[in-house]
Amino acid sequence: MSAAGGRAASAPLVGRESEPTMFELSSPGRSAAQLRETGIAPRALEAMIPAPHRRDDRLVTVDLAERDLVGHVTRLSARQYSVDLGAYPLGSCTMKYNPKMADEVAALAGLAHVHPAADASLTQGWLELLVTLEERLCGITGMAAATLQPAAGAAGELTGLLLMRAYHRARGDARRRVLIPDSAHGTNPASVTLSGYQVTTVPSTERGLVDLEALAARLGDDVAGIMLTNPNTVGLFEEDIEPIAELVHGVGGLLYYDGANLNAILGQARPGDMGFDIVHMNLHKTFATPHGGGGPGAGPVAVGESLVDFLPGPRPVRRGDGYGWEAPARSIGRVHGWHGNALVLARALAYIETHGAEGLAAVAEHAVLNANWLRRRLAAVLPAAFDRPCMHECVVTATALKEATGVRALDVAKSLLDEGFHAPTVYFPLIVDEALMIEPTETESPETLVALAEALERIVARAHDDPERVHAAPLATPVGRVDEARAARTLVATEDMAARAGLR
Amino acid sequence: MSAAGGRAASAPLVGRESEPTMFELSSPGRSAAQLRETGIAPRALEAMIPAPHRRDDRLVTVDLAERDLVGHVTRLSARQYSVDLGAYPLGSCTMKYNPKMADEVAALAGLAHVHPAADASLTQGWLELLVTLEERLCGITGMAAATLQPAAGAAGELTGLLLMRAYHRARGDARRRVLIPDSAHGTNPASVTLSGYQVTTVPSTERGLVDLEALAARLGDDVAGIMLTNPNTVGLFEEDIEPIAELVHGVGGLLYYDGANLNAILGQARPGDMGFDIVHMNLHKTFATPHGGGGPGAGPVAVGESLVDFLPGPRPVRRGDGYGWEAPARSIGRVHGWHGNALVLARALAYIETHGAEGLAAVAEHAVLNANWLRRRLAAVLPAAFDRPCMHECVVTATALKEATGVRALDVAKSLLDEGFHAPTVYFPLIVDEALMIEPTETESPETLVALAEALERIVARAHDDPERVHAAPLATPVGRVDEARAARTLVATEDMAARAGLR
Amino acid sequence: MPNYLPHTAEQDAAMLSFLGLERLEDLFAHLPAAVRLAGGLPIPAGRSELDVLDGLAALADRNVAAGLTCFAGVGAYDHDIPPVVRALASRSEFVTAYTPYQPEVAQGVLQALFEYQTLVARLSGLPVANASLYDGAASLVEALNLAASTTGRQGVLLSRGVHPHWRAAARTFAAGTGHQIEEVPLVGGVTAWPMGARDDLAAVVVGYPNYLGYLEDVAIARAVADESGALLVVAGDPVAAALVRSAGSWGADVFVGEGQALGTALSFGGPYLGLFAVREELVRRLPGRIVGETADTAGRRAFVTTLRAREQDIRRERATSNVCTNQTLMAVTAAIQLGWLGTDGLHEMALRCASGAHELAERVTQIPGVQAASEAPFVREFALRLGRPVEPVLAAMARRGILGGVAARALDPGDGTRGEGDDVLIVTVTERHRARDLDAYVAALGEAVAS
Amino acid sequence: MPNYLPHTAEQDAAMLSFLGLERLEDLFAHLPAAVRLAGGLPIPAGRSELDVLDGLAALADRNVAAGLTCFAGVGAYDHDIPPVVRALASRSEFVTAYTPYQPEVAQGVLQALFEYQTLVARLSGLPVANASLYDGAASLVEALNLAASTTGRQGVLLSRGVHPHWRAAARTFAAGTGHQIEEVPLVGGVTAWPMGARDDLAAVVVGYPNYLGYLEDVAIARAVADESGALLVVAGDPVAAALVRSAGSWGADVFVGEGQALGTALSFGGPYLGLFAVREELVRRLPGRIVGETADTAGRRAFVTTLRAREQDIRRERATSNVCTNQTLMAVTAAIQLGWLGTDGLHEMALRCASGAHELAERVTQIPGVQAASEAPFVREFALRLGRPVEPVLAAMARRGILGGVAARALDPGDGTRGEGDDVLIVTVTERHRARDLDAYVAALGEAVAS
């Protein structure tokens, strides 16, 4: 017999058992679907699909009652941490509170029920929305124009690099290398590779910033550009951005801004004003479109004047009284199946419009205030990797703690779960040993920061008193530490693989 | 300092701490509200409200950030069991799955944003909805007309009894007593008292049914009527309903049907056909409008021809091509501030329309099937109080268990929480010793029934092996057994009382 | 037929056979043949939920009122409910739970109700509130029952300033309880209380503001009650409460009110939220449920429904209230909405309502033929005398997209009177109204009374 | 300015003083003066969220397309999404979580993705699926990268039956990877494959059904691939998959598809859901995330993202994919929608689409001047030749409340070609269409082409 759909023992409220998969809950003959009355006569499959194409078996998916589906999914949700439950100080991820208002925007029938191929005359509202968002993003970044097509940050990176490539090509300039600091997020080098360029790594100084001399040494007229995050991934502002820009521009290269950390500088500084030519933004970070457990996101790319003609197309544009589509003259082409993650874009616009200029500046101020307060407060127990003012996040290191107690950054992170907080990012950036990358975001209150600091202090104290307990963490969670090695050794990625592996 | 709004340690996912109250999270100067731009000039309070009426202090409620409000309420929700998490076999409560479709009905702007005093010409949709629901409820119960005003079952009872009273009064008949079986729900005698009648209790037989002889002995021409639940609160169908009706009608009394248990007979039998004159329904049970953690409900009252003129008014009626309001000739008057719990009524209609005649009959069949299966399956461990076919629920008794092990019905109930199920109703009906009243409802699958039975079997076995563990239950829940005596002894019903009691 | 049942045909058969039965109908074999329904219910066949949803959406579209700018109030207010409140209050853990009978797994609802009780107590200026009643009318009815059981008397002086529908409901239920309700008329928009001590008086009830929107001198009502040893029941409004003296500070024994304004949509009149608070001495007579704070076996803070000895399942025929199911979800919603508004937001919101109302009152009373019904102070609603029947005026305004208010005589108190007169219109302003809405109102009313 | 920040003024001051600072701007003192923004952002001031919501709702109202009966498809389908799916998929635990980096507190998302992977594998007929990619186009791009890295070759034979936008995207990204894409034209609605072995061929890509709706003989594509040792990539549709042979059963190495039809609204084109499944041998080359089953320290079943050695944060410049954020929420939604549909529901839904499409195809091809673009079999969409430009026809139909389909030439493949011709209209039927909708379609098209 299949598993019981009405037993809640996997909900942390009443139990610690595992939740059956929907396939274990499945029972042939059971069904939740209710299809409308159409009045259209059904036809025999045989009369429509000739034998060579016809499935000869029934495609078996799963057979659930609506009640059991609801129980299952609700219990799964109870097994999931989220911003709405508590703080999520995950560095580089900007897990701020996502205003619920945006959910209602995304649910508007007039936005949600529009076919992407409908003629522009029938989608004027959407086009105005997209054009407005593009203008706002350009205002925020200090750029000339933007494409809204990229579906996430990494897609934005690759788009931006292809723009860089097209720009150089158009000038008959076959450059080959792109510089990236060693602190960069892993998607940066991956995107460079996919764009057909080669990565040249630029080391960081002991201050956590780009090594200007090393940079200069790596420059040459085969350098297409540099990819920078500013503030960078250790949370520090690249104070030498002006000389960097001058150097790179000096050899004819372009500056690419990885905007994942834009939250720190909203209304304080603009990539365009720093000399960047190409900027991608992670709307799912800075502009509070919720992250969806891993996605969707949106990664618009804004560019300076000299790159506008290369933008992906078609682009939504103002046209007389209304709006239409236009392909840029030397467009690199499409980078999305349609027009980008439109509903994510609508959410971001809603966020920008509620905040306005002052509100966005206040966001950055409080993101930076929170991070610096935590950095200072934690100095005694988990010192910052670089002892200077940070921006929206701080990277601390557990190296000393490990040496003294054997407790590692990972153990601290897992213990934090038991304290009622999501863990920070660990072991990133790679240039910091035993890194814990903490990004509180501006929507966490000072009281929450104190509680978080106290929790970390308790954990560090416990590491000295009772390291075993810290190694054993987490204990309060639905499952304890997970055997990741086994998962990778014997891949069990589907219910059917589980059955073949004798796990069902 | 106030408590941390971003710490999730009260969410069972990561902790077992208590959640601060919203007042503990409060911090003056903090605010979530965003009011619209109106363009209307604000006026000084002094210019509008004269001194004797003006508040001289600020009404302090609570001061939260939106992010902390969201965290707080989300964590509270994680501390709450619900049908959507798992089975809720709470006897007499019909905690069936509530189709989500009805939530969308209740959210329709055209229903939710209608002022109740708007003229009938502006609310034709609502009027048609109400008239249609009345027709359906009459069809389902076999009655002539219904009022939709009562806000819950108990309000329906009192309305029905006032109708009974008006009916007798109109005939110049000043009757004084209403008969109620000793198994009745507590609201029944309370309603009788509030209607100005006196309660005469009718004992049950050993078979769990109304004692016909005792009933006859209590009849007289001062008897206004009898209130019955059928199936009654022990889950049994009053098989003597025909002679009962004959007896009561014989002395000029009326039969009142407490429809809380209507789920059992949908499409199988109708109160009207059994001889009942007045029927209230709990839409929040039978018709799957969710119970809201305690309400809202809706308790329409349907009546036979002879009572129609007394119904509360104004009533929605069909009028020519459209719909209007009408006050019944000898109406008892209003029983609700407006027209009843309208959005609950809309949900119920949606449920009825999706099911239709056959669907409702299937509901009853499976509610009864589930209850009987459980009764039979549990016979060895928790015997039914009355060993005969039950309807939608079965009452089992822990008397033998208590004698053998000291484990009581309450202990069994609390242990069931640890097994991942909500507990059944305990110690009701009062006529059964150590009662556990189990109503699985039709939306729980056979697999869930098996799991529930197995859980009860485990608990009973444990009661024999390790009674202390059963007494200590629940252990898996956010709090353990609660000191109810202390709560009643020293009432702490508000944050301010808690402060005065030194609890803050 | 919908698919909400999880049973497969094979499972039905197996379960029946476990019971020694063959067909589902055998489950009902012990029902007397005469009462078995033959031929099925006389209602239509089922349809898919999507079809049903479409049908109900089409009905909803025929509610013209939903699309009008709403200046109607009188106990049902068109306030903004922000998305965050809707999102939180609709969490299924709140929506699909039952009454918190098992506190160990119901701390969510219980704590939310404790918070709600605190907020209602603060609004009322009284120390203890219950966990909700059906609506304002039900709260009034329960207040009369409480007063009668406390004083052992039956007499009620009920101001005609109390919402006509609440008065009607009070009269309906008095047929059972035997309360003797005397209604006290309004003169110039406020209650003209009779003087003189009486020995039968259980309660004196005053609306503050009254249903026309006017603020009455509650001190007089208190004096009238004191003279006869009766309880004073103040029927108040939670939004006005942000600006005016609390019921408690006027010396009320009981506060009753309609809480719909706190996060619940107009909803055609329900489900709403009955507010109820009392002096500490009356706490053991509180109708409905009440949540108290206590601890669990490990000493952790815990909440539980308490004073259950009052409850109908224990007291049965000795009970003074039969309320069981209440309006928990609306109470939870109110706590969330008040949490969103906060101290300053509630004050600001009320101030905006009042500012708009005062501006509108000034402007419309400049329209020839339109007069204020009273010179008494008001907060966010007020009454006009149009000197002509109100309904045609409202109909004309509706054609211009405005729900112009509530005709006093449309609120039938059920006592044969028809309110304050055929020409009285009650107008309400909320924080949702913009300057252009007021302009449109003035224009539409001016045009309607000019024609 | 909105109120999403929890800091009070006093708290700001206290925190600044803890840092030895005076004003918030001091936090940015170390930024070079030249890059400090003076005068604030050149964007409008903030507004309350309710005002913003109103403004966006007004924009939304200007999307006429939302109100039309939708016969447009081609990778974006107007299927019913039942309330229960919306309610479950919008639970904030799913919506507001990050990527499941801490599996101990992310079993909800992880298990849902495991279930999604299982369902995609079953739909594709291939054993392993990933946890989603951005959309169908992105899946195609990743499939080409996978094929190139597997074969060490760059050549691609890409049928013009594959969605024109996907082809366009493939071409865009090939500028970086250096893939040599050759498009293979359609003849009579199906691909006219070139024969002959080649040594540069990494992948052969066929649409099944193709973007015009037609079912092609995938065996030929398989043979073309085999001849040259290339991988076969089948671009399929999850709804059609219920009725036609799976990609796996045709011998595909990689299945790619657009999953929007599984519970995601039309959404003006995004966020959608890229489906991706492969043969077991290719699993270690899967782009994007993949969830695997394992156990925790206590032996309890647990899920975790796995094969992370492939991931960009480890591989950096050696990575063959840069995908990080994906479409998890849409993947979770798809699992829920498929859970709601169930085996029989999915089949029945697909059958209804097909029945309606075949009826409509028969009827419209009786309209003088309207011809089927191909005699090839189809499932739920098909192409018509109108013998005249399509746009004016669609405009006329829109005036009658119908979105009549997609003009083939509106789908710009970006290669200079304009699809299958100016007169080709692609028409899609879903289970939402009723008989009266088909009637209206036939009438509207008839009228439009007659004029």
Ligand SMILES: Cc1ncc(COP(=O)(O)O)c(C=O)c1O
């Ligand atoms: C610094 C940085 N760059 C790029 C990315 C990639 O963005 P996405 O995950 O949206 O593809 C991230 C996100 O993790 C990031 O933190």
Ligand SMILES: Cc1ncc(COP(=O)(O)O)c(C=O)c1O
């Ligand atoms: C048998 C019975 N009668 C009456 C009632 C009262 O209904 P309500 O709670 O809606 O007032 C109930 C509900 O608990 C009940 O079970």
